[in-house]
Amino acid sequence: MPDFTRMLRSAQAGDAEAARELAASLYDELRELARREMAGERSDHTLQPTALVNEAYLRLVGGKDATFSDRDSFFAAAATAIRRVLVDHARKRARDKRGGGFARVPLEGFDVAEPLEDEDLLALDDALAALADFDATKARIVELRFFAGLSVEEVGKVLGASESTVRREWRVARAWLRARMDGSRGE
Secondary structure, eight states: OOHHHHHHHHHHTTOHHHHHHHHHHHHHHHHHHHHHHHHTSOTTOSOOHHHHHHHHHHHHHHSTTOOOSSHHHHHHHHHHHHHHHHHHHHHHHHSGGGTTTOOOOOSTTOOTTOOOHHHHHHHHHHHHHHHHHHOHHHHHHHIIIIISOOOHHHHHHHHTOOHHHHHHHHHHHHHHHHHHHHHHTTO
């Protein structure tokens, strides 16, 4: 049994020291995952990678159903948690009571047709939810590839599917999401 799996099982059994060791061993990888996600966000984003990691980790280990069989299943769940934190953050910013009806508009390079980043993230979340209703496997592949940054091989391991199947499903899912999001924008 790999060290990670052993630490994970000990932490899940209530071993506080194993939980601390697990958190320390995961922190750098989770922070890198969050940094990659934040690179695609708007430049004035108020959520920092460290805060994103902390919030996602709390959601992962604080839930009642926080059981993971191995490293791959943990990072698959981490991808979902990071996506949910980003979407929740975008929704909060979009609320009128928080000034969500207003957006900062730089005077240089103003482009009326350019969509807001929060709106894009919310549209992607809506499209991903619709894709999950249509085909949950394709939606999971998008989460793992796009939000977790997993390779085709890693996604295959998490889902127990061949690389060729993952590649095919990834192509179909991207086309489906592109069509759905373009349609929601009226394009």
